[in-house]
Amino acid sequence: MAADDREILREVWQGKLPICFSLADDEEKSSSIREPCFLLVSRLTYITLIAEKILKHFKKGEELPEGEELWFEFNNQPLKWHYPVGVLFDLLTHNTPLPWNVKIHFKNFPEDELLHCESKEVVEAHFMSSIKEADILKHRGQVINNMQKRDHKQLWQGLQNDKFDQFWTINRRLMERTNEEPFRSIPLRIYQRDKMYIQRLAKPVTSTGEPLNLGHVLKRLLPDLFNNSENLNNRALIHGVEVPTETPVQWLSEHLSHPDNFLHIVVLPREAAEP
């Protein structure tokens, strides 16, 4: 990997968002601490991984009573913690003034909308199953299955502790090509507002070996939004950045994937993206 490209991995890793966490109105009565909590949060992490800090601030580290569970909300929309923080931000609030104002709740967990997340083990299981699925797509699972259990732990610890080197020492192997061949498929998900994300098979090259770029993939998976004319009405964001559609998806997968090894692409109408 070229030195410039390696720098990109580091830039992506360092992406952070200032978030202001405050108690939801209906929670205020029950808590003695009402001061909001300001945190600089990695775009790549899961919002429930900062639960300890939140509980320390609002509940002085006390355990929540039976039946209560921490959950997050923005604009009356419960935040799906299993999407990376940066994806939630781009999808729901892109380009609104910072900090991002997120409400926190302890009561009335919306279990018909959110996955329960009572411990970090839940996050770890979700993260590892994403990495595994991604490797099935890229290398038929051969790389992840040949790793030791401690390598799996190191990936998770790297993310959890925000340690770039710890993570990338192992992740490098997951992002390598086997015998110089491009990946079998590109692990990617496309998010749009108020819709279920799209996850379909996406090849990095044509049957004759020509590289496919982001534009090709968007046209195939979202033909109504990205037709043959200039893509004036919609744009695709990865890590909050509009990526040129002529970028090969193989390169995107190797450099702009999240730690879960998926490319998370947020598609927004241009007027919403640029208020």
Add this chain to the structure above:
Amino acid sequence: MSFSRPSANGARLQSEVPGLPFLAFKQRLHSREEKSTNQEHSREEEDEEDDDAERELEDDQATLVTERCDTISMEYHVVYSESYQVPVLYFNAFHSDGKLLSLNEIWDRVPSLHRQRVEHDKWTVITQQEHPIFGRPFFQLHPCHTEDLMKQVLPNSSESKSNYIVTWLSSVGPLVGLHLPLVFSELCGDG
């Protein structure tokens, strides 16, 4: 993957979603024992259309009586995973008060025959995931061992698809309380 077949008690299986094959059924369990090793089924002749979906199909409701007298409603969906290229079983289980069973309760209900595996490596067997079509929380029976399992159960890969689904469901379903009505076994004969 597509088959639809009426049966004596109105049980049918169907999967017709362009691009995303999908199949659903429901059952209601009253348990006589906490441990679901001796599951007895008596079917209720009850039909309840789900508002959810043109693509979703009500199947049958099975009843299983236990001591605690809590009626647990089960909802099962089978969705094809393009990544793993195998069918994946999603399910939800609700107490009679409408509250979702916790992941621990789901793990506890795994029959003793399979208990060892779940205790050893529970986080890679059943977890809660976002349903790939509806975007709602569902429990998922992880697909990563399905291919190996099916190679053992169905060594002849030229078997028909319907045979595959029924064989697979009757192999993994009992882990999570799903027992296919006998009528589906006919699909293995002429599928």
